[in-house]
Amino acid sequence: MRPTARALSTRGGTPKAIGLLLACVAAAGLVLGTAGFAAVDADRGVEVNVTGDDDAYLGYEPTVNGIPEIPANESTPIVSYRNRFGVDLDSVTVDVSRANPGAAVAVESSDAPDRLGRGAAGPVHVTLSCSTERTVSLEFAATGTGPGVRVSLDRTLTVRCLPD
Numbered sequence: 001m002r003p004t005a006r007a008l009s010t011r012g013g014t015p016k017a018i019g020l021l022l023a024c025v026a027a028a029g030l031v032l033g034t035a036g037f038a039a040v041d042a043d044r045g046v047e048v049n050v051t052g053d054d055d056a057y058l059g060y061e062p063t064v065n066g067i068p069e070i071p072a073n074e075s076t077p078i079v080s081y082r083n084r085f086g087v088d089l090d091s092v093t094v095d096v097s098r099a100n101p102g103a104a105v106a107v108e109s110s111d112a113p114d115r116l117g118r119g120a121a122g123p124v125h126v127t128l129s130c131s132t133e134r135t136v137s138l139e140f141a142a143t144g145t146g147p148g149v150r151v152s153l154d155r156t157l158t159v160r161c162l163p164d
């Protein structure tokens with residue numbers, strides 16, 4: 001047993017090897033950095049409740065109950081949008097198109113407010129053309145933006161075009 005004990009005490013290699021290994025690990029940690037984060041990018045979650053048009057932040061309301069009748073080639077207010085945000089909507093766009101492209105009714109023009117103040121409402125006027133009385137579904141795609149807010153709303157309304 002004594003020769004084995006003597007061999008360990010004279011070599012002394014094991015503690016040196018462990019020390020060298022620890023020094024290499026420490027040096028690698030300094031050179032490569034740690035596994036921590038330098039920066040984190042995360043989105044905040046937002047919860048939005050779905051509500052009816054009467055209580056929505058951007059309210060939508062047809063001007064008449066039932067199917068509105070629009071005389072051909074005459075600008076007619078058929079829907080209204082109301083801003084219920086606590087800030088002004090500095091930019092409002094409303095695109096009006098036919099929901100069924102094969103219909104014999106054309107959307108000649110539409111006119112909507114380009115901004116809505118806090119609590120304000122504004123009508124959308126539509127001009128249609130048709131040679132015979134036709135019922136058509138119109139799509140309204142509205143978008144509003146203001147300081148820190150953006151809202152979009154898509155609705156469909158069935159109307160009747162009355163020829164000249």
